Amino acid sequence: MSETERPLVVRRTIPAPREKLFEAFSRRDLLVRWFTPSADISVEAETFDFVPGGEFRLRYSMPDGRQPVVAGSFERIEPPALIVQSWIWQPPDPLENIPMRVSFQFDEAPGATEIVIRHEKLPSDAACTIHEDGWERALDSLERFAGAAHVRIA
C-alpha cells in the first residue's frame, strides 16, 4: 500500500457511435436515466454544470433507503473523446471526503466505442500534512511492525 496507488480500470465496448455515448454523459436529462450501477438504484442530479470547471452533485437512492451523494467538478471535457472529473463521496460515507478522480475515455472501435473508465484515489491533504514525516513514513513503520510480528511468531 502506498500513496501512488494504481487506478482502477474498467472497460466496455458498446455498439454505438462515441458521439451518442458522449452525449449520454453530457446531458443531465439523459444521464439521470442510466448513470447508476443497477436498475433499482436511481440518481438525481442536484447540480450538473457540464463545462470545464463546472460542478456536479449526484444523489443516488438505494433500495435500502440510503442516499449516497458524490460531488466534484469537471476538470477536462474533450468531446467526444474524454471527460475527467473529480469524485468525492460526501459524508456520511465510508469513503467520505477522500479526493478521487474519474476519467471516461471514448475510443473508436469497429462499429462500436470502447469506453475506458479510470478511477484513482488522490493523495489527500490530510494525509500529506498529517506529520512532517508524512504518510509514507507512517506506512514504513507499520510495515516494520508487521514484519517484526512475523519474525516473533515464527
Place this chain on the structure above:
Amino acid sequence: MLATGGALSANELRAPFDVAQPTISKHLKVLEQAGLVSRRVEGRTHWFRLEVAPMKEAEDWIARHERFWQGTLKRLEDFVQTMEPSETDA
C-alpha cells in the same frame, strides 16, 4: 506485533527495534494521527492497538467502484439502445 498481539505498550513495541523511545513514540504518533492505531493511557503506560478498519476500507474502495462502474456501463449499453436518433441531434 499489533496485528497479532492486541494492545501493546510503547516499550513492548520498541523491543524488537534498535531505536530510541522518542523515535518509536514519534512513529506511533504518526500512525495514531493517521487513524491506523489507537492509544489508551493507563498511568504512565500508553497502550496501542491496531485499527484494522481504515486499512480494510482503503482496500475496499477498489472493489466498491469496480462493481459500481461495471454496472453503470452495462446500464449505459442498455440505455443507448433506447435513445431516439433525435435525442442525439440536440
